[in-house]
Each structure stands twice: as C-alpha cells, then as structure tokens.
Amino acid sequence: xxxxxxxxxxxxxxxxxxxxxxxxxxxxxxxxxxxxxxxxxxxxxxxxxxxxxxxxxxxxxxxxxxxxxxxxxxxxxxxxxxxxxxxxxxxxxxxxxxxxxxxxxxxxxxxxxxxxxxxxxxxxxxxxxxxxxxxxxxxxxxxxxxxxxxxxxxxxxxxxxxxxxxxxxxxxxxxxxxxx
Numbered sequence: 361x362x363x364x365x366x367x368x369x370x371x372x373x374x375x376x377x378x379x380x381x382x383x384x385x386x387x388x389x390x391x392x393x394x395x396x397x398x399x400x401x402x403x404x405x406x407x408x409x410x411x412x413x414x415x416x417x418x419x420x421x422x423x424x425x426x427x428x429x430x431x432x433x434x435x436x437x438x439x440x441x442x443x444x445x446x447x448x449x450x451x452x453x454x455x456x457x458x459x460x461x462x463x464x465x466x467x468x469x470x471x472x473x474x475x476x477x478x479x480x481x482x483x484x485x486x487x488x489x490x491x492x493x494x495x496x497x498x499x500x501x502x503x504x505x506x507x508x509x510x511x512x513x514x515x516x517x518x519x520x521x522x523x524x525x526x527x528x529x530x531x532x533x534x535x536x537x538x539x540x
Contacts, residue, residue: 361455361499365466366394366426373418375400380536381465388524391429391457392465395536398422407448409475409483415447422447425533427525428457428465433510435467438529444537449476449526451514453507455499470499470507474514476526482518484511 367379378397384390398418405418416422421442428435433454439447453472459465471493473485494504517523 361471361493361503362469363466364452364469365460365464366392366396366428367464368396368424369464373402373405374398375402381463382532382536384532389427389429389528390431391427392459393428393532393536394424394426394465395533396424396426397537398424409477412477416441417447417450423533423537425529425536426465427529428467429525430457432457433470433506434514436525436529438525438533440533444533446478446529448478449529451475453510453514455503455506470503470510472507472511474511474518476518480521482515484515 368374368377376399378399380395382393384393398420400420401418404416406414407417408414417439419442423440425438425440426435435452435454435457437450439450441447451474452467453470455468455470457465457467471486471489475483475485490504490507493499494501
C-alpha cells in the first residue's frame with residue numbers, strides 16, 4: 361500500500377508549483393481541499409482510457425484540485441487544464457485520509473480507482489492490482505472488503521449523478537485559485 365501526499369513534494373518532475381489548502385465543514389462536504397498548480401514541469405504526463413485518445417493530466421499550467429473527505433474512504437482529484445477546463449475527475453479508494461504533523465493531507469491508497477470524464481463516462485481501474493495485493497498479503501481481507509464496498513458505494517453514487525464533489529468542484533476551485 362502506498363502513502364500519497366497531496367502537496368506532491370515527492371514528485372521530482374515538478375520544477376515549479378503553487379500549493380493552496382483549505383478546510384471545509386459544510387453539509388455536503390467535510391474535509392480538506394487542496395490545489396496544486398503545475399507552473400512548470402520537466403515533461404507532460406498523459407493518460408489513456410480504453411479507446412479514448414491520450415490526454416494530459418500533468419503539463420505546464422495544469423492544476424489538481426484534491427478532496428480529502430473526513431468521512432469516506434476515497435479522495436477525488438479534479439484534473440484541470442491550463443484553460444480552467446475539467447479534464448477528468450479521478451477517485452482513489454483509500455484505507456485512510458489523514459494529515460501529517462505539518463497539516464498536509466495524505467492518503468493510504470487501496471489500489472482501486474474510478475475515473476469520470478467530462479461526458480460522465482465512468483471507468484473503474486486497477487481491480488487486478490487490488491486482488492494481487494490481497495493474494496500477495498500486502499493488504500488484509502478486511503482492507504479488500506473495505507475497498508470493494510467503497511467502490512460499490514461510490515460507483516452507485518456516480519451513476520445516479522449524486523456525487524457532491526462533482527457538483528462543488530468549480531466553486532472550490534475558484535476559491536483556491538483566486539489566491540494564486
């Protein structure tokens with residue numbers, strides 16, 4: 361299981377970035393929200409889904425708006441291009457979302473991922489990695505069941521069009537980006 365930090369301080373390919381963070385406690389979301397602006401990167405990173413063309417997820421001027429809910433076992437990253445347009449929403453299924461002693465959000469990744477494209481097409485990724493982690497005893501049976509249950513709940517919520525993060529990302533982006 362990998363621990364991932366939202367400030368991306370471990371990424372070597374970022375030459376210059378801007379980082380912002382806020383805590384929200386509202387009816388539809390409680391947790392931390394962060395914004396990473398990739399001012400300058402060594403090279404772009406692209407992503408391919410099924411029969412779609414490759415698309416960038418990291419490039420100069422791209423941004424990641426990341427949500428770390430206090431009451432869920434997932435995170436969400438809104439990938440935003442240099443024009444402020446959504447590229448994709450990327451959900452990581454997590455064992456835990458927490459803060460470092462310095463207050464930087466991180467999560468323990470449970471391998472499963474869900475991608476939602478702007479046309480609302482949904483992809484579930486890395487189910488094989490989750491099963492492999494279980495078979496190789498990198499996660500427990502309880503972790504496996506937790507990941508599957510969170511995926512099922514999230515997928516049901518997304519297909520019904522009831523995901524609060526997809527509804528609020530634009531307003532939160534504008535709030536954090538205004539300070540950049």
